[in-house]
Amino acid sequence: MEETLCDISAFHLHRTPPQVLALMPTVPAAQTDKTRNRLKRHPLVRHVVGPTIHFMVTNRRKRSSAKCIRSHLASTELPFGCVQTTDLGINVTSPLFTLLQLAQHLSEEHLAMAMYEFCGTFSVFKPSTEIEDLLATAQQAGTLPANSWRRVTGQDGKPTSLWQRSPLISLDELRQFAVATKGMRGNRRFAKAAKTVTGATASPFEAQTSILLTQSRRKGGEGFPAFTNNQRIALSPAASMLANRSTCYADLLFDQRKGKKPLIIECQGRIAHDNTASAVSDANRTVALQHMGYEVVLLSYEQIALADRFDAVKRLLASHLGITYRRKTKNLRKREHDLRRNIFINWETLAA
Known part of the structure; x- marks a missing residue:
C-alpha cells in the first residue's frame, strides 16, 4: 500500500507547483527501501518536504522506526476524500485534512494564513538553485506540463516565490469541513480560524x-x-x-x-x-x-x-x-x- 504524506509534509507538497513535481522521480517504496536511505536522498525530500517526512498510518504496527520519518496515527475513520493520489508513488492528505492536522500545532493566526493560501489564488514556494536550473531547462525545451502555475516576477524582472493558480479549496468547503469534522482532534481551532477567513x-x-x-x-x-x-x-x-x-x-x-x-x-x-x-x-x-x-x-x-x-x-x-x-x-x-x-x-x- 502506498504511503501517505500528511501534516507539514503535505502542506509543503500542496504549495509546490506542478512543474516542480513533474521533475521528481517516483518515491521509493518502503518494501524496497527498508532503511529509508533512498528516501532521505530523494529530490522530493531535499527540495520540497524537508528532512523530516510526515507519514500517516492507520495501524500502530505500521509506524516507521527510521529517524527521518515521523508517523501520525489516524485513530478514527477518516472522512471521505481525505487522502489523494499523486504521480509520485505516494498518497497525500487532502488540503482540508492537512489543515485539520496543522490545527493541532499551529497558532490560530498562522492556521488562518494557511487557509487563506489554500482558499486563494496564490501559493508561496521558493525553489532551490538546483530546481531553478531544472525549471529553466524544461522551459527552454518546452516540456513544462500544461497545468503549470504562473510564476510572478518582481520589479527587477526576476522570478519570485509567489505563484498564481486556481484555489485548492473553496470557502464553503472550508466551513463545511469544520462542521463535518466536529469532535476530531484540531477541529476547535480549525473552526475558529475558518470563521475568520473572508474569501x-x-x-x-x-x-x-x-x-x-x-x-x-x-x-x-x-x-x-x-x-x-x-x-x-x-x-x-x-x-x-x-x-x-x-x-x-x-x-x-x-x-x-x-x-x-x-x-x-x-x-x-x-x-x-x-x-x-x-x-x-x-x-x-x-x-x-x-x-x-x-x-x-x-x-x-x-x-x-x-x-x-x-x-x-x-x-x-x-x-x-x-x-x-x-x-x-x-x-x-x-x-x-x-x-x-x-x-x-x-x-x-x-x-x-
Missing part, C-alpha cells in the same frame, strides 16, 4: 490586510464591517473605455452603507505593481471605478505592514465607511502588536 485572496498581502481589518479588536484587529474579496465588477460602457477592459476585480469591496459610496481597497503589492505598465493599468482601472461611483483607496504594503502608517490608514478607512474610530486602550494596542507580529512573517516559512 479568496490573490496574494499574502491581501490576506494580511483582510486579517487586520476583519479580526475583532479584542483579537488585535479593527473589527471593520464585512467585505468581499476579489469581487468581480462588470464595467459600464464608459468605464470600459476608460479602463480598456470590460471587467475588473476589487481586492476588498465594502458595500454601500450610511449614505457612503461603496469602498474598494486595492492592495498595491511590491511584486505585482512596481512597473510602469502596471501603474498605468492601475490608474486606468481606478478612474473607471470612480466613474461608476466607487470610492477607491490604493494601499501600499508599507502602509499596512508599518504600524505608524497603518494607524493613519485605519482612521482614513473608518472615515470612508462612516465609522467613528474609537481609540484603542493600552491592552488593545498590545493585542494589535501581537497580531501584527504573528502575521507579518516571511510567508515562505509558514508552518515550517
Whole structure:
C-alpha cells in the first residue's frame, strides 16, 4: 500500500507547483527501501518536504522506526476524500485534512494564513538553485506540463516565490469541513480560524490586510464591517473605455452603507505593481471605478505592514465607511502588536 504524506509534509507538497513535481522521480517504496536511505536522498525530500517526512498510518504496527520519518496515527475513520493520489508513488492528505492536522500545532493566526493560501489564488514556494536550473531547462525545451502555475516576477524582472493558480479549496468547503469534522482532534481551532477567513485572496498581502481589518479588536484587529474579496465588477460602457477592459476585480469591496459610496481597497503589492505598465493599468482601472461611483483607496504594503502608517490608514478607512474610530486602550494596542507580529512573517516559512 502506498504511503501517505500528511501534516507539514503535505502542506509543503500542496504549495509546490506542478512543474516542480513533474521533475521528481517516483518515491521509493518502503518494501524496497527498508532503511529509508533512498528516501532521505530523494529530490522530493531535499527540495520540497524537508528532512523530516510526515507519514500517516492507520495501524500502530505500521509506524516507521527510521529517524527521518515521523508517523501520525489516524485513530478514527477518516472522512471521505481525505487522502489523494499523486504521480509520485505516494498518497497525500487532502488540503482540508492537512489543515485539520496543522490545527493541532499551529497558532490560530498562522492556521488562518494557511487557509487563506489554500482558499486563494496564490501559493508561496521558493525553489532551490538546483530546481531553478531544472525549471529553466524544461522551459527552454518546452516540456513544462500544461497545468503549470504562473510564476510572478518582481520589479527587477526576476522570478519570485509567489505563484498564481486556481484555489485548492473553496470557502464553503472550508466551513463545511469544520462542521463535518466536529469532535476530531484540531477541529476547535480549525473552526475558529475558518470563521475568520473572508474569501479568496490573490496574494499574502491581501490576506494580511483582510486579517487586520476583519479580526475583532479584542483579537488585535479593527473589527471593520464585512467585505468581499476579489469581487468581480462588470464595467459600464464608459468605464470600459476608460479602463480598456470590460471587467475588473476589487481586492476588498465594502458595500454601500450610511449614505457612503461603496469602498474598494486595492492592495498595491511590491511584486505585482512596481512597473510602469502596471501603474498605468492601475490608474486606468481606478478612474473607471470612480466613474461608476466607487470610492477607491490604493494601499501600499508599507502602509499596512508599518504600524505608524497603518494607524493613519485605519482612521482614513473608518472615515470612508462612516465609522467613528474609537481609540484603542493600552491592552488593545498590545493585542494589535501581537497580531501584527504573528502575521507579518516571511510567508515562505509558514508552518515550517
